[in-house]
Amino acid sequence: MQKTVSSDHSVEITGLEKRYAPQRSGESSRGIEDVTFAVPRSEFLTLLGPSGCGKSTTLRCLAGLETADRGTISMNGRPMFSAVDGQNVSPERRPIAMVPQSYGIWPHMKVFDNAAFPLRYGRTTYSKAETQQRVLAMLEQVGLTEYADRWSTQLSGGQQQRLALARALLCEPEVLLLDEPLSNLDAKLRSSLRAELRSFQQKFGVTTIYVTHDQGEALAMSDTIVVMNQGRIEQIGSPNDIYDSPASRFVADFVGSANLVPGVTETAVGPGARVVEAKTAVGVVRCERFTSPATPPTAGQELFVCIRPENIRVVAGAPESEGPNRFSARILSSEYLGDRQEVVVTVGDTPLRAHADAHLDARPGDEVTAVLDPLWTIALWS
Amino acid sequence: MQSGTKPTAGVRPERRDGVQADAADVRPPTRRKDRLLGGVNIAIGAILAYLVLFPLGVLVYSSFKDSEFKLPFQVSGFSLANFTGILSSERLLEVALNSLIFVVGTVVLALVISVSLAYLFERTDIPGRRVLAPSTLAPMAVPATVMAVAWVLAANPANGPLALAVERTLGFTVNIYSLPGMILVAGIFGVPGMYIMLAPAFARLNQEFEEAAATSGAGWLTRTRKVVLPLTMPAITAASMLLVVIALEEFAIPAMLGMPNQIYVFSSYVQAALQPPGGLPDYGQASAYGILLVLLSLVMIAVYRRQTREAHRFRVVSGKGYRATPVLLGRWRIPIAVLVSLYVLVAIVVPILTLVWTSLTPFLQPISLDSLDGLSLANYSSIFTDPHLSHALVNTLVISLLTATLTAAFGSWLALASTRGGFVGRVLFDLSFLVFAIPSVVLGMAVLFLYLFVPVPVYGTVWIIVIALTTRYIPRGSRMIQTSLLQLDPGLEEVARVSGASSVTVMRRVVFPLVAPAVSRTWLWVFANALGELPIALLLSSSDNRTVVVLLWDMIGESADYPEASALAVLLLALSSVSVWWVNRRGFQQHM
Numbered sequence: 001m002q003k004t005v006s007s008d009h010s011v012e013i014t015g016l017e018k019r020y021a022p023q024r025s026g027e028s029s030r031g032i033e034d035v036t037f038a039v040p041r042s043e044f045l046t047l048l049g050p051s052g053c054g055k056s057t058t059l060r061c062l063a064g065l066e067t068a069d070r071g072t073i074s075m076n077g078r079p080m081f082s083a084v085d086g087q088n089v090s091p092e093r094r095p096i097a098m099v100p101q102s103y104g105i106w107p108h109m110k111v112f113d114n115a116a117f118p119l120r121y122g123r124t125t126y127s128k129a130e131t132q133q134r135v136l137a138m139l140e141q142v143g144l145t146e147y148a149d150r151w152s153t154q155l156s157g158g159q160q161q162r163l164a165l166a167r168a169l170l171c172e173p174e175v176l177l178l179d180e181p182l183s184n185l186d187a188k189l190r191s192s193l194r195a196e197l198r199s200f201q202q203k204f205g206v207t208t209i210y211v212t213h214d215q216g217e218a219l220a221m222s223d224t225i226v227v228m229n230q231g232r233i234e235q236i237g238s239p240n241d242i243y244d245s246p247a248s249r250f251v252a253d254f255v256g257s258a259n260l261v262p263g264v265t266e267t268a269v270g271p272g273a274r275v276v277e278a279k280t281a282v283g284v285v286r287c288e289r290f291t292s293p294a295t296p297p298t299a300g301q302e303l304f305v306c307i308r309p310e311n312i313r314v315v316a317g318a319p320e321s322e323g324p325n326r327f328s329a330r331i332l333s334s335e336y337l338g339d340r341q342e343v344v345v346t347v348g349d350t351p352l353r354a355h356a357d358a359h360l361d362a363r364p365g366d367e368v369t370a371v372l373d374p375l376w377t378i379a380l381w382s
Numbered sequence: 383m384q385s386g387t388k389p390t391a392g393v394r395p396e397r398r399d400g401v402q403a404d405a406a407d408v409r410p411p412t413r414r415k416d417r418l419l420g421g422v423n424i425a426i427g428a429i430l431a432y433l434v435l436f437p438l439g440v441l442v443y444s445s446f447k448d449s450e451f452k453l454p455f456q457v458s459g460f461s462l463a464n465f466t467g468i469l470s471s472e473r474l475l476e477v478a479l480n481s482l483i484f485v486v487g488t489v490v491l492a493l494v495i496s497v498s499l500a501y502l503f504e505r506t507d508i509p510g511r512r513v514l515a516p517s518t519l520a521p522m523a524v525p526a527t528v529m530a531v532a533w534v535l536a537a538n539p540a541n542g543p544l545a546l547a548v549e550r551t552l553g554f555t556v557n558i559y560s561l562p563g564m565i566l567v568a569g570i571f572g573v574p575g576m577y578i579m580l581a582p583a584f585a586r587l588n589q590e591f592e593e594a595a596a597t598s599g600a601g602w603l604t605r606t607r608k609v610v611l612p613l614t615m616p617a618i619t620a621a622s623m624l625l626v627v628i629a630l631e632e633f634a635i636p637a638m639l640g641m642p643n644q645i646y647v648f649s650s651y652v653q654a655a656l657q658p659p660g661g662l663p664d665y666g667q668a669s670a671y672g673i674l675l676v677l678l679s680l681v682m683i684a685v686y687r688r689q690t691r692e693a694h695r696f697r698v699v700s701g702k703g704y705r706a707t708p709v710l711l712g713r714w715r716i717p718i719a720v721l722v723s724l725y726v727l728v729a730i731v732v733p734i735l736t737l738v739w740t741s742l743t744p745f746l747q748p749i750s751l752d753s754l755d756g757l758s759l760a761n762y763s764s765i766f767t768d769p770h771l772s773h774a775l776v777n778t779l780v781i782s783l784l785t786a787t788l789t790a791a792f793g794s795w796l797a798l799a800s801t802r803g804g805f806v807g808r809v810l811f812d813l814s815f816l817v818f819a820i821p822s823v824v825l826g827m828a829v830l831f832l833y834l835f836v837p838v839p840v841y842g843t844v845w846i847i848v849i850a851l852t853t854r855y856i857p858r859g860s861r862m863i864q865t866s867l868l869q870l871d872p873g874l875e876e877v878a879r880v881s882g883a884s885s886v887t888v889m890r891r892v893v894f895p896l897v898a899p900a901v902s903r904t905w906l907w908v909f910a911n912a913l914g915e916l917p918i919a920l921l922l923s924s925s926d927n928r929t930v931v932v933l934l935w936d937m938i939g940e941s942a943d944y945p946e947a948s949a950l951a952v953l954l955l956a957l958s959s960v961s962v963w964w965v966n967r968r969g970f971q972q973h974m
Binding site for chain 1: 597598604
């Protein structure tokens with residue numbers, strides 16, 4: 001949650017807060033708290049989190065569709081929202097475009113008219129000929145040329161999504177906002193449109209903020225991921241950072257799958273420490289990957305050891321050679337997936353999920369060795 | 383302008399076919415059942431024919447009798463004299479023009495008010511919505527006759543507080559006894575029905591459509607003009623078409639406000655021809671006008687059904703329900719709320735208060751603190767002691783109770799036939815929709831002719847009114863019940879049947895308990911509306927079966943005994959409010 005002040009940033013949000021009155025139905029409130037991040041120009045940033053984490057609220061505050069209670073928003077150095085100054089630029093005056101969750105394709109217009117809307121009634125309007133030319137060029141880009149004269153309701157889900165994107169790009173936005181645009185599509189279409197969306201973004205070089213609850217999408221498309229939970233930012237980082245060095249138990253669990261083993265810190269972690277020894281039910285685990293929290297952890301402080309299944313090696317037989325993080329284990333169950341086996345092993349009473357070699361000959365009950373690669377074993381204090 | 387629910391029968395839920403198919407799958411096609419079904423359908427058809435086709439037939443028959451002042455069947459031979467007569471008279475042009483102005487004016491006024499209200503209440507952050515929204519719907523509980531009386535009292539040029547206030551502050555005279563006066567009252571009266579049809583359209587309109595326009599850079603005006611209004615247009619046109627039909631048949635308001643200055647629309651002219659204040663009734667002319675009115679209504683209904691059938695073309699499906707962020711009114715918030723409150727005050731509160739005030743005074747006088755002492759319940763006690771009045775009250779209650787019960791019973795039967803009675807049942811149900819096209823003045827006249835013609839001794843009794851009112855409310859009643867039948871998951875019945883219950887048991891134990899709330903709601907709705915229905919009661923009244931509305935009509939029109947009339951009106955209002963409130967206590971529901 002570093003504060004970056006630089007004119008190189010296309011979007012900057014600081015200390016954004018929005019509270020909702022608790023609802024009678026006991027529905028979790030979608031408020032946000034102390035949301036601060038900055039998006040460099042032309043970058044693709046993803047707000048990732050489970051439903052109700054406040055990612056959509058953040059996006060809607062950016063669009064001006066929702067008014068935050070506290071904080072500031074600026075775009076390209078121009079202030080858009082400031083709670084202190086009572087400043088709030090309305091959505092139609094912000095340099096944005098948005099693709100809403102269910103696309104907001106107007107059913108009473110033809111495809112062409114949907115796309116032409118921003119050029120006819122938007123921030124900058126164009127002559128009829130210019131509009132015609134630009135819209136047709138854009139429809140060509142998204143592969144909807146032959147649908148221009150159709151009613152927009154005749155489009156399939158994927159086509160509607162492309163039309164919504166075309167319309168958004170025709171707004172010539174400085175910031176493109178996408179609110180779970182793939183969530184209404186089936187899985188196959190989703191992955192092909194994912195690639196398409198990313199290539200468009202790169203082609204047009206438009207700063208993009210993308211909201212999703214799908215970690216696969218986030219990892220595949222983003223330059224930067226902001227992981228949110230319960231209205232707060234859990235971690236900001238590149239897809240690599242987020243996956244390999246999750247900053248919290250929530251991130252580790254939400255992005256990808258992870259084995260989380262509770263334990264305590266064996267020895268105090270000094271400022272220059274490279275390794276953490278954690279005492280857990282499994283045994284003493286060596287973690288070479290961690291981010292030291294603000295107050296250095298002391299001996300005995302509770303932590304979680306996090307290791308992803310692909311970083312656990314399962315070897316038949318009892319541990320032979322000595323080495324760190326080698327534990328004697330027993331196979332609990334295994335699933336053959338062709339390219340690998342997903343096995344659950346128990347070390348003592350602790351179950352661990354691991355990806356084993358497809359041809360590992362092990363049946364439930366067999367004794368094996370589980371090797372937790374220390375380089376990829378993470379200590380988490382939050 | 384009946385309150386409460388509207389016949390949007392054109393919009394038929396798609397599930398009907400599903401229900402039908404499933405029911406057919408489940409039921410083994412035994413011969414006995416087919417015969418039974420056929421018998422039931424024949425019985426329903428016969429009753430419908432008796433209630434609807436007979437009177438209409440007699441009406442058509444009479445219109446071809448050059449009867450003038452004699453009863454139609456006392457004349458032999460047929461002629462087109464009635465039609466040539468009215469077509470060549472200047473009266474027709476005048477009446478047609480008045481009707482046109484009245485209908486268009488009423489619809490436009492109601493449309494402007496109800497669209498604004500629906501937009502304000504459903505899509506903006508207008509303060510005080512929880513009080514204001516139900517207040518604007520209040521006229522629903524007021525029978526048209528009572529509404530007309532209240533406005534006569536509130537806005538008559540001599541001593542109506544509204545007329546006086548306008549004259550004092552704005553300096554011009556308001557004459558409620560005029561076409562603009564009728565339009566004003568009928569327009570306000572039409573607002574709730576329209577609002578109820580429009581509000582869901584505005585509420586359900588997916589927020590994303592407007593947001594997409596906003597983020598595309600379109601301001602409020604463009605958004606509203608290019609996105610919100612076009613998308614709600616099907617609902618707006620459907621509601622307007624319906625109001626056209628309703629305004630065309632509206633009787634109490636144009637009759638009461640138009641009579642003093644002899645301003646006639648079709649419905650009031652038919653009544654005036656049948657029951658002229660002095661002189662003999664002209665049956666021939668009345669029936670010819672009646673036929674004309676039915677034809678006009680039929681055309682409108684046909685247009686309405688066409689409109690609603692195409693409405694689904696762009697049904698605006700709401701996606702995942704993101705709570706609607708209201709359009710922020712900003713600095714207009716307070717002025718707009720004040721304006722709406724003012725509307726509620728002037729259009730609803732003041733007329734009703736004037737009515738209540740007048741009912742407590744010994745003679746008609748302007749509202750003032752000085753006359754506070756003179757207030758008493760004398761008018762009310764005279765209602766209960768005067769045998770005429772108490773007899774009328776009893777008649778009214780008997781008629782409303784009988785009508786509500788008969789309509790609920792036959793309506794349920796018809797609704798059941800439409801969902802479970804196969805093709806014939808559905809056709810019969812659809813045919814009953816035609817009754818919507820018969821204005822109640824015409825229906826009253828047709829029933830009158832029928833029982834003058836056939837030797838069934840109901841003329842002059844409460845039964846003739848009950849028969850006419852039941853006919854009138856059957857299509858609406860059956861549609862209210864059919865809606866709830868269609869909403870029943872067929873699985874509920876299938877499960878009962880699979881558990882081994884016979885079809886009679888399934889009906890008794892599963893279907894009826896689930897439909898019962900709709901039936902009781904229908905009963906109450908019919909009861910409330912039958913209380914205040916004027917034209918039928920008026921045309922069919924004789925010395926023995928007069929109802930409260932008929933007395934009200936006489937008092938306003940002839941004896942000008944306003945305080946006692948007000949007391950009667952307040953009583954009617956109280957009865958009708960309680961039942962309307964009861965119908966809607968779980969929120970306003972849109973049937974059909």
